[in-house]
Amino acid sequence: MSLLLQDVTKSYREPGGRVLPVLSIEKYELVQGEQAVLVGSSGGGKTTLLNIISGILLPDSGKVVIDGRNIVEMPEAIRDRYRAIRIGIVFQTFNLLPAFTALENVLLGMSFSGRKVDRPFAENLLQRVGLAHRLNHSPSKMSVGEQQRVAVARALANKPVLLLADEPTANVDSDNQSLILNLIRDTCRENNVTLLMVTHSPEVAGAFSRVDRLRDFNRVVAGRKQEVSK
Amino acid sequence: MNLFTIAWKSVRQRRLASGLTALSIALGVMLMVLVLVISGAVEQAFGQRSIGYQLLVGPKGSDLQLVLSAVYRIQPPIENLPYMYYEQLKKDRRVQVAVPLAFGDVTEVGGFPIVGTTAEYFEHPYAPERKFRMRGKQIVQLFDAIVGAEVARFNNWDVGSQFSIKHGGADSEDVHDEKFTVVAVLEATGTANDRTVFLNLEGFYAIEGHEKPIDEAEKRLRDFYASEPDVLDNAIAQLEEYRRHQAESASAPEDHAHEHEKTPVAMKEVTAILVRTRSDFDAINLQSDLKKGFQAMAVNPIAPINRLMTNVLGNVQKALVVLTGMIILVSGISIFVSIYNSMSDRKKEIGIMRALGAQRTSVFAIVLAESAVLCFGGGVIGWLLGHGIAVVASPTVSMKTGLLLNPWAVNPWEFVLFPVMLILAVLVGFLPGMTAYKTNVADALQS
Numbered sequence: 001m002s003l004l005l006q007d008v009t010k011s012y013r014e015p016g017g018r019v020l021p022v023l024s025i026e027k028y029e030l031v032q033g034e035q036a037v038l039v040g041s042s043g044g045g046k047t048t049l050l051n052i053i054s055g056i057l058l059p060d061s062g063k064v065v066i067d068g069r070n071i072v073e074m075p076e077a078i079r080d081r082y083r084a085i086r087i088g089i090v091f092q093t094f095n096l097l098p099a100f101t102a103l104e105n106v107l108l109g110m111s112f113s114g115r116k117v118d119r120p121f122a123e124n125l126l127q128r129v130g131l132a133h134r135l136n137h138s139p140s141k142m143s144v145g146e147q148q149r150v151a152v153a154r155a156l157a158n159k160p161v162l163l164l165a166d167e168p169t170a171n172v173d174s175d176n177q178s179l180i181l182n183l184i185r186d187t188c189r190e191n192n193v194t195l196l197m198v199t200h201s202p203e204v205a206g207a208f209s210r211v212d213r214l215r216d217f218n219r220v221v222a223g224r225k226q227e228v229s230k
Numbered sequence: 231m232n233l234f235t236i237a238w239k240s241v242r243q244r245r246l247a248s249g250l251t252a253l254s255i256a257l258g259v260m261l262m263v264l265v266l267v268i269s270g271a272v273e274q275a276f277g278q279r280s281i282g283y284q285l286l287v288g289p290k291g292s293d294l295q296l297v298l299s300a301v302y303r304i305q306p307p308i309e310n311l312p313y314m315y316y317e318q319l320k321k322d323r324r325v326q327v328a329v330p331l332a333f334g335d336v337t338e339v340g341g342f343p344i345v346g347t348t349a350e351y352f353e354h355p356y357a358p359e360r361k362f363r364m365r366g367k368q369i370v371q372l373f374d375a376i377v378g379a380e381v382a383r384f385n386n387w388d389v390g391s392q393f394s395i396k397h398g399g400a401d402s403e404d405v406h407d408e409k410f411t412v413v414a415v416l417e418a419t420g421t422a423n424d425r426t427v428f429l430n431l432e433g434f435y436a437i438e439g440h441e442k443p444i445d446e447a448e449k450r451l452r453d454f455y456a457s458e459p460d461v462l463d464n465a466i467a468q469l470e471e472y473r474r475h476q477a478e479s480a481s482a483p484e485d486h487a488h489e490h491e492k493t494p495v496a497m498k499e500v501t502a503i504l505v506r507t508r509s510d511f512d513a514i515n516l517q518s519d520l521k522k523g524f525q526a527m528a529v530n531p532i533a534p535i536n537r538l539m540t541n542v543l544g545n546v547q548k549a550l551v552v553l554t555g556m557i558i559l560v561s562g563i564s565i566f567v568s569i570y571n572s573m574s575d576r577k578k579e580i581g582i583m584r585a586l587g588a589q590r591t592s593v594f595a596i597v598l599a600e601s602a603v604l605c606f607g608g609g610v611i612g613w614l615l616g617h618g619i620a621v622v623a624s625p626t627v628s629m630k631t632g633l634l635l636n637p638w639a640v641n642p643w644e645f646v647l648f649p650v651m652l653i654l655a656v657l658v659g660f661l662p663g664m665t666a667y668k669t670n671v672a673d674a675l676q677s
Contacts, residue, residue: 047676048672051671051672051675054585056584056585056671056672056675057671057672076589076590077589077590077591080584080587080588080589080590081587081589083585083587084586084587084588085587089585089586091582091585091675095578095582095585095675097239097579097582097583098243099239099240099242099243100239104231104239107231108231108236108583108586109586109587110231111231111232111236112583112586112587112588112589112592113587117231154586158587
């Protein structure tokens with residue numbers, strides 16, 4: 001099992017003190033190498049769910065098991081390191097660091113893993129996403145599609161077991177959309193990486209054989225504030 | 231990619247803000263280095279805390295100026311004393327050694343002070359139990375010269391080198407025609423002698439233009455010896471004789487007109503006289519006697535400098551060091567403000583790094599490293615600028631003040647400077663670092 005969420009709940013406290021429930025998931029799982037797309041309405045908790053899976057946020061309760069280990073129980077520093085090594089993240093807005101070149105952005109992901117930085121592997125990744133000629137270019141000098149390809153290469157830099165992609169094609173044109181989508185899916189398939197992609201796009205969702213609707217397994221009704229019944 | 235590389239990238243990305251904050255540190259450190267270099271030069275110039283003579287005799291005036299000009303050679307002389315007075319003093323039963331000094335000119339190259347004296351100057355210790363050692367021979371010929379170690383080094387002079395001198399101070403353009411020959415080079419003494427050129431006193435008098443007009447000399451002698459008619463009569467008689475010879479020379483045929491006319495003693499002057507008495511009591515006694523008169527004064531050659539260093543210069547130096555220290559501190563605060571202000575802009579950047587797996591301590595360390603890069607980098611630039619300016623300004627400062635700057639001499643306090651810069655970096659980087667440490671990753675990624 002690559003990813004398992006069990007009895008996961010998450011709520012936020014509003015400024016007035018009221019508790020706003022966002023997630024209540026009894027069980028959600030993905031097997032190693034599986035590719036799934038997650039769809040749901042805006043504000044439904046998709047990004048919160050990705051943050052919990054990646055260990056950026058902690059759930060109020062429940063287990064988040066990645067590659068056999070419950071990251072909720074880990075001390076923060078260990079969880080950070082675990083995220084660096086086991087989980088790759090592709091953001092909607094790419095989130096490349098502007099001070100670094102394409103290659104350095106990929107190396108940066110490696111350098112936080114605690115492992116030795118593998119420069120040839122980073123170069124190879126960029127080559128595989130078609131950016132061999134753009135290694136030393138800064139993100140500001142690259143097109144939107146190229147930036148997202150760098151982001152994909154960075155997410156795969158530490159050979160993760162799980163790749164989380166948060167609407168990775170939302171900001172690119174249709175040509176780049178299919179290119180990036182195929183790139184992510186193909187590289188995940190080649191490396192047996194489990195993929196969970198969040199999207200609003202029916203086109204993107206249609207490309208996946210497994211489409212999960214958040215409302216189908218989240219007991220909190222999206223967009224409505226209500227108390228969680230414990 | 232280590233944390234310093236990441237920090238450096240971030241510094242480079244904000245190159246204008248980073249450059250300006252590093253520059254403020256650099257300017258602070260540069261000022262500090264300049265203060266230390268000048269302090270070192272002052273310390274070296276006034277480092278001589280003892281001299282081989284009990285008294286320094288010179289015209290009435292400021293004791294400090296007399297000492298600065300005669301011992302440290304960084305001020306113009308006050309006035310001159312008649313050479314006859316030197317001869318009288320030498321005969322005083324309390325005086326064991328009296329060495330005449332005449333000065334006021336400088337070398338054409340380097341602007342080093344010229345002192346006319348006698349061979350006796352080099353035969354007696356310049357400081358208690360410290361004798362001159364030289365390579366070469368004593369002053370014998372009229373235009374022989376002995377040069378201090380620093381003069382020889384700076385001008386690349388050795389025995390046999392020839393040089394010219396300028397009348398008056400370093401700003402003067404009036405170069406004397408006479409050429410002087412180096413007959414000896416002194417070993418370094420750590421005193422003003424190192425940057426002095428010594429001429430034969432008789433040669434000093436023989437330099438064209440050094441002789442006062444006879445009428446002016448007569449007036450001076452009449453004032454000086456008003457209470458000693460016998461001495462005055464003798465002096466006036468010498469001047470009359472000299473006046474007559476001058477008139478005869480002027481009317482003589484062309485081939486006799488340029489014959490050297492020996493300057494009479496009454497026309498000669500000395501600027502100061504170094505005196506060693508037979509006993510300390512004699513020194514006090516002589517000093518007291520001269521104080522009562524109006525012709526000359528005798529001062530302890532070191533006391534005025536000790537007074538100056540303790541009461542004025544020492545405190546000024548400390549004040550300058552404190553002031554420049556405060557400038558560096560203010561520069562440190564500007565680095566703090568710069569980094570702290572950038573933190574809100576960099577919230578997302580920190581969030582991204584944390585999402586990529588950077589630990590809280592890592593982002594804290596990156597911000598501290600940025601602060602260290604700015605403080606340390608600014609410090610190194612400032613250190614180089616400070617010494618660089620000292621190199622450029624050294625000749626001018628030496629010419630204008632007589633202080634010999636050693637631009638690359640590292641003051642021991644400079645070794646403290648860099649650890650202090652690192653401590654400053656930690657202090658100014660701490661709060662911004664904590665802001666990075668506490669960054670909420672999920673919020674930062676949404677920002």
